[in-house]
Amino acid sequence: MRISLFGLIGLALLSASCDETFSAGRNRPRGLLPVDQRNPIILINDSAKENWQGEYAMLLANSGGPKLVAIIVGTSPPWPDSAANIERWRKMVKAARDSGMRDIPDPVTSTGPPLVRPASGAIDETQPNRSEGARAIVEESKRLSLPYRPLVVVVGTRLTDVADAYLMDETVTERVVVVASVGEVATSGGTMERPNGEMDPWADSIVTSQFRYIQVSARYNSRDDVPDALLAELPSTNSFVDFIKEKRPDVWDLPQAADQVGPAAVGIPDFVTEVEQVAPERLVAAGATVGPRLLRDPTGKSLLVRQISAAAANERFRQMLLDPRTFGADR
Amino acid sequence: MRRNGGSDLWELCQDGSMTVGAMKRITFMVVLSLASGTGESRAGHEPFAVTVEFHAPPTCPDEVEFKTTVSDRLGYDAFLANAPYHVLVDISLVGRTLEGRIEWRNAEGRWMGERRFPSRSADCQELVRAMGFALALQIQFSAATGAPPGSDDTPVPAEPPTAPVSERSTSPAPPARPQESRAMTEEAALTEQPDSTRRHPGPTLGIGGGAHLGFGLTSDVVPFGRIFGNVAWPHLALELAGELGWPTITRREDGAGFSQQLLLASVAGCGILARGSVCLLVKFGQIFVSGKDIDEPAWARGPIFETGLRLGWTQPLGRHVFVSAHGVGLVNVTHWRVTLDRYQVWSSSRLAATVGLDIGVSWP
Numbered sequence: 001m002r003i004s005l006f007g008l009i010g011l012a013l014l015s016a017s018c019d020e021t022f023s024a025g026r027n028r029p030r031g032l033l034p035v036d037q038r039n040p041i042i043l044i045n046d047s048a049k050e051n052w053q054g055e056y057a058m059l060l061a062n063s064g065g066p067k068l069v070a071i072i073v074g075t076s077p078p079w080p081d082s083a084a085n086i087e088r089w090r091k092m093v094k095a096a097r098d099s100g101m102r103d104i105p106d107p108v109t110s111t112g113p114p115l116v117r118p119a120s121g122a123i124d125e126t127q128p129n130r131s132e133g134a135r136a137i138v139e140e141s142k143r144l145s146l147p148y149r150p151l152v153v154v155v156g157t158r159l160t161d162v163a164d165a166y167l168m169d170e171t172v173t174e175r176v177v178v179v180a181s182v183g184e185v186a187t188s189g190g191t192m193e194r195p196n197g198e199m200d201p202w203a204d205s206i207v208t209s210q211f212r213y214i215q216v217s218a219r220y221n222s223r224d225d226v227p228d229a230l231l232a233e234l235p236s237t238n239s240f241v242d243f244i245k246e247k248r249p250d251v252w253d254l255p256q257a258a259d260q261v262g263p264a265a266v267g268i269p270d271f272v273t274e275v276e277q278v279a280p281e282r283l284v285a286a287g288a289t290v291g292p293r294l295l296r297d298p299t300g301k302s303l304l305v306r307q308i309s310a311a312a313a314n315e316r317f318r319q320m321l322l323d324p325r326t327f328g329a330d331r
Numbered sequence: 332m333r334r335n336g337g338s339d340l341w342e343l344c345q346d347g348s349m350t351v352g353a354m355k356r357i358t359f360m361v362v363l364s365l366a367s368g369t370g371e372s373r374a375g376h377e378p379f380a381v382t383v384e385f386h387a388p389p390t391c392p393d394e395v396e397f398k399t400t401v402s403d404r405l406g407y408d409a410f411l412a413n414a415p416y417h418v419l420v421d422i423s424l425v426g427r428t429l430e431g432r433i434e435w436r437n438a439e440g441r442w443m444g445e446r447r448f449p450s451r452s453a454d455c456q457e458l459v460r461a462m463g464f465a466l467a468l469q470i471q472f473s474a475a476t477g478a479p480p481g482s483d484d485t486p487v488p489a490e491p492p493t494a495p496v497s498e499r500s501t502s503p504a505p506p507a508r509p510q511e512s513r514a515m516t517e518e519a520a521l522t523e524q525p526d527s528t529r530r531h532p533g534p535t536l537g538i539g540g541g542a543h544l545g546f547g548l549t550s551d552v553v554p555f556g557r558i559f560g561n562v563a564w565p566h567l568a569l570e571l572a573g574e575l576g577w578p579t580i581t582r583r584e585d586g587a588g589f590s591q592q593l594l595l596a597s598v599a600g601c602g603i604l605a606r607g608s609v610c611l612l613v614k615f616g617q618i619f620v621s622g623k624d625i626d627e628p629a630w631a632r633g634p635i636f637e638t639g640l641r642l643g644w645t646q647p648l649g650r651h652v653f654v655s656a657h658g659v660g661l662v663n664v665t666h667w668r669v670t671l672d673r674y675q676v677w678s679s680s681r682l683a684a685t686v687g688l689d690i691g692v693s694w695p
Contacts, residue, residue, distance in 0.1 A: 020667040022631040024589030025622030027672055038585060146584060148672040 027148070031269040033214060033303065035152050035177050037065040040144045041266060044072045044110075044133060045156040045259060046079035048088040050252040051222045052317070053156045053181075053259040055092070055244060056267070059320040062101045062327070065267035066152065069140050071107040072133035076157045076199050082109055092243060099240035100328035108132055110161050114200035117286055123206050128168055133161030137176065138169045145175035150212070152266055155180040156259025158199035163206035170210075177212045179266055181259045183291070185217045189278045190304040192291025195256040201284045204291025208280040213302040215278075215294060216265050219255040220310030223248075225317045234321060241321060264313045265305055271316075274307035378407055379474030380414035387422035388429075391455035394420075400463030401470070409470050416443075416473075416480055418466065422458060424605040425565040426535065427647045427693060429455055431462045433469075435480045443479060451695060453647035537561045537653070539691020543574075547663070547683035549591050550581035559689065568601040568608065580623055581669075583676050587625040589669050593618050599641060610641040612659060620669055636664040637683065651692045659685040 030036035041057065048054050054071070061068040071093070073086045089107035096104045110133030118125040128134070137153055145151040153162055153176055165172045182204070183191040191197065192204045192215070207213055226248050234241045264271045279300030280292040294304055320326050385394035397420060402408045419434040431448035446465070450458045473480040538560045545553045557574035574595050582588035595616035601608045614637040622628030639661035647653050661683040668678035 018634075018636075018665055020618075020633040020665060022591075022618070022620040022633060022667060022669050023629050023673070024620050024631070024669050024671050024676075025587075025625040025628040027587065028626040147674045148583075149585060 031265075032272045032275045033179075033265060033305075034212075035150070035179070035214070035266055036269060037267045039066055039149055039152045039177070039266065040069045040140075041066040041152045041154050041263065042070040042072060042137060042140060043068065043154050043156075043263070044074065044161055046074055046076040047085050048073075048092050049079075049247070049250050050257045051156070051259045052225050052251065053154075053263060054089065055240075056260040056263040056313075056317065057154070058092070058096045058101055058104055058240075059317065059326060060263060060267035061103060063320045063323065063325075066263070067103065068105060069144060069151070070105050070136050072110045072136055072161060073107045074110045074112070074131075074133060074157060074161060076196075079157075082111065085109075095239045095243035099238050100331075101240065101326065102328065108136060110134070110136075112160055112164060114158060114160055115163055115167075115202045115206070117202040117205075117284070117288075119286070121283060121286070123167075123209070123283070126163075126167055126202070126206070129160065129164045130168060131161050131164050134164035134168055137162065137165035138172050141172055141175035150175055150177050152177050152179055154262040154266060155182075155196070156262055157196055159196075159203040159207045160200045162211065163200070163203035166206055166210050173211050177214065178207055179214045179216065179262050180207075181216050181219070181262045183215060183217050183294075185304070185306050186293070188293070189276070189296045190215055190217045190294040190306075192294065197291040198289060201288040201291045205280065205283040208292060208294065208302060209283060214265070214305065215302065216261045216272075216305040216308070218274075218305055218308040219258040219261050220308065220313065221253050221255055222251045222258045222260065223253045224310060224314050225260070226251075227314075230318055230321070238327060240327070244321070260313070261305075261308060264316075265308070268312055268316045270312045271308055272305050273309050275303050275305050278302045278304045378409065379470055380409050380411040381416040381418045381470065381480070382412060382414045383410055383418045383420060385420045387420070387455065387459070388424055390453075391422055391429075392459045397459055397463050400460055401467045404464060404467035405470060409467075418480075420462060420466070422455065422462075424453070425449075426563050426568075426603050427453065427606070427645055427653050428535075429453055429458050430565075431458050433462060433466055437479075452650035454650070534562045534564050535693045535695065537563065537691050537693035539653075539689050541655075541687055541689030541691075543657070543659075543685045543687020545576060545593075545683060545685045547661075547680040548576065548593060548685075549579040550677050551579045553577055553579050553593075555593075555685070555687070557687075557689075559691070563601075563603065563693070566603050568599075568603055568610075570597075570599040570601065570610070572597045572599070574614075581677055582623070583671065587671055588623040589620055589625075589671060589676070590623055591618055591620045591669065593635060595635065595637075601641075601643070606645050608641075608643040608645065610643065611638075612641045612661070613638050614661070618667060622671065625671060633667065634665060635667070637661045638664060639683075651694055653691055653693060655689045655691075657685075657687055657689065661685070 043057050045053055057068050060066060071089060073089050075082050075085060079085055086107055086109045093104050093107060110131045112129030112131035115126055141151045155162060155178060159180060162178055181196060183193050183197040197204055226244060276296055277298055277300040278294035279297040279302060281295050282292060284292055294302060385397055398410050415438040417436040421432045423430055429450040432445055434445040435443040437443055448458060448462050469480055540558045543555050545555055554577045555574045557572050559570055559572035561568050561570040576593040578590045578592040580588050580590045593616060595614045597612060597614040599610040599612045601610035616635050617632050618635045619632045621630045639659055641657050641659040643655050643657040645653050645655040663679050663681055663683055666679055668675050670676060
């Protein structure tokens, strides 16, 4: 009887228990995007020849920007030679390491053709490539992603490996945000066509419908990053600077090739100047040659970068190259 | 008059504290008794003797020492195995103090009376000395007066022996001899003086402070400081306390974090057995949470309610000072969690515990 009484008292206390939730604060994004220089990134591209995507990522990683955790190198219609592509990336990585930069990962070759839309049109019935790049995304996101700080996959080529990662592990969408240099800005939103959007339309559909997706469709001329005046200022004893000087004539002056807008959008707070919420129109139909249109939608979970500040990128690139600390002078 | 003097003597003994004044009075009376020749066996009579049964905590003097105290006062060994009177001497710890008791029984084992000796301290040596002194005096007077030991009459110190013990218990007391009467008057005058050391048994009050370590109360082991006040009876105590925890900071992987701090009040009802205690404890108060190293730190507070059991052990340090060690098992009735960037970064456990030390003073 006494035990029952104590039991009742205990039950009463427990039933009277209450839950309290205290918010201790929050971090502000350092720009207009929900990801910034505090998020780790994976870089995906084909060639390293025509733009400064790799250089931006490496310099930012050594200047307080996003930590570069993997470089995945694939192929695309303009750059179909996997061996040549990986060789260029290896050369860049070696130059960076020789210059004193740290935490530069070895590039990884990823092999996999564009994904094929199944006849049913159901994403889950898509045959995965299970590519090296997709595996790296799944594994690194499990290792590094945090609920408040997801891994960012910065893409400057087709979205095949990202979609492939989803086909391997659907939960990857909880750990990853995709930032891709794809398509163009349109009046109603954005397109997923040239550049990069036309390379794997079904992957475009999978990524835009399943991932937190940020499309950067505003670009600038890559040659403006290393003007003649800067060349004269750059130190001559730095292997990475030498690499940039050597590469500069090959960089395209076509803004559509400027894949560095991806790492710049993540790592330079004032680079993105206009962004809007969008949603994919629908999954692409069989035989589609471009990805789905992104329509302006205040409730859409995707973001479209409509305008950028080329000057902000140019200045940051210049600062990083001229700052000896980028190359470990303070270590 | 004599009755009053005897009662005062008992009260002196009951104090157990043996102030200088009390010692003087008792010494005076013993000297008086010895001078009147009542301490030794009277011619033609067997010495007054008792058997004794002695119980005391291990920290007290033993039975031999007690008997020696009595015998030294009497001038002879009054402890015989076949003596007609039985004396039970019992000393026990009550809370943080000692209490002594002398119980008399006759040859048939019938209870004849008892005297208690509450002490204000844990000084057992002093208490045993006082009880031995009192027993010697009682034996002396019983031997001298023939009054049955243990009765209200027995401690009267100056009653002259007029008849065998077996008869005297029912005989009216004869007039005192002039010399003894004068001595009694002086003794009575002494014992009727106000004695500031006398007290009535009642609750003791205590205050103090302490520190303890809390486990499961915040994200880390947290030190607390506390102050308390209590009122204690021999077997019960009630305590009120306030405690403040040291702020603890918890950080997530990117360095952002939060601090949390507890400010609590507590009420405890305790059962006391010797130096140990078991308490039912209720704590209530506020938790304060604030963000650290995050872009937009927030501050929040909310109510906290806990309940549990506390086990304690108290060690007296002299007459008024004590230290105690305690361990507490707690149930966090309030369950709280902390978020950063809207993601939960910590939640309280259902169970918690503390271990700590207190130091305090008690009175009277």
